[in-house]
Amino acid sequence: MEYRLLETGANNGAMNMAIDESVMIGRIPTLRLYTWSPPAVSIGYFQSMEQEVDLKECRTRGVDVVRRLTGGGAVYHDKELTYSLVVEEGKDFSSDILGSYKEICGIIVSGLRSLGVEAEFRPVNDIVVDGRKISGSAQTRREGVILQHGTILLDVDVETMFSLLKVPDEKIRDKIIKSAREGVSSLRELGGIGIGRVREAIEEAFKKSGRRLVRGELSKEEKERALNLYTTKYTRKEWNFMR
Template identity: 50%
Template sequence: MKWRLVKFSKNSAFMNMSIDEAILEMVRDGLSPPTIRLYGWSPDAVSIGCFQSMEEEVNVKRCMELGVDCVRRITGGGAVYHDSEGELTYSIIAREDLFPKGIRESYREICGYVVRGLGKIGISAEFAPINDIVTHGKKISGNAQTRREGVLLQHGTILYSLDVRKMFGVLNVSKEKISDKMIKNVEERVTSVRSYSDASIEKLCESIETAFTEGREYDIGRVSNEELSKANGLAKNKYGSRDWNFRR
């Protein structure tokens, strides 16, 4: 089974979610290989979990003023602020029979690659069920998975640098609550690569790529024209639509 590694590129939130789903559809149809994709977000974005309420989780007005994209994922989990300079996202999309049947076990396996990747830049991290990765007791990566028609899609973020004030500016936390105490509280629970490593984001990408591909036969590839065409349709009709993003 030959995998495809799609190297890091930055896209809008709508295209990022659309590309992941387009690849999922093509893997389901046997037209694309199992894929590991690294990406970033430009402009900055907020993604919310499949079951969350956009209005409740996100300061939509502030996002519009700042030009921050807001998108609903097809995966569950919580709201995530995707800083265009401060984060690396991965997706792994493959037939589900390539992974443990149990969802919790497959989180453990896939998050294990991220843990190994962080280890390569000197960060000792561990999987923290249900879906987090922690280092020094603080969260450094959040992950979310879905399975559709025999295909597993897991995407996750690795925090490279952390700007808590910026994050609170777009998530729905009242100004009164953005106290120094609260920021301190978040900084005690969440951390980033920069806090424990001098590695550049390029080095982080390389380490994560290596961790995912070790022991696998793979080609470095790109998102195919057919996948891009599907993704453009999804970006227009689903992920860029109010119907989808504000459905809850």
């Protein structure tokens, strides 16, 4: 099956989420690779912004906040490569949610392995190296279309991350930070693999999985819709502070 390869570069959190949704609505099978500037915290669809995020600290540090269309937890996006995959349900990946996580993450795993990183899929939706998380993904399905997006950590700064995120129990903050530091890895730790090589490796792994990848651009319609979603949804408190 043929996919469009979109490299949209760096955008702010709201625009990144607006583009993902716009591509999903457009239904064109797409692999998108992107980054975040400024850094951003994204929260899962069901999370409460105020419960999860230290908004004052985010403002002080110039970090964006945005609610995702997908469930899951709060993520600090800084030094990472993010992917998103859009494809109609049942067309190319398992209709079953758990199965499709495994298949899509499997491509990322292959790409990382081609770089000499001993990555493994850890159900439901993580990729780990030596048991430490290097990539997390989240999926939604709407109108028969799958959107899965996920991070590939190039570098991780646990202290900054936890200065921006609230912890459920302040009494055990130190313990939570320690376990996050032990539980999370990054490509910098594993030999300092740069973003360019990771991007190429993911694209190659996608092609090796038997799919065609044709470099493309956002269509005029997708751009307009993304801009509309940006102004009417992802930059609005009605969405970001919905819960």
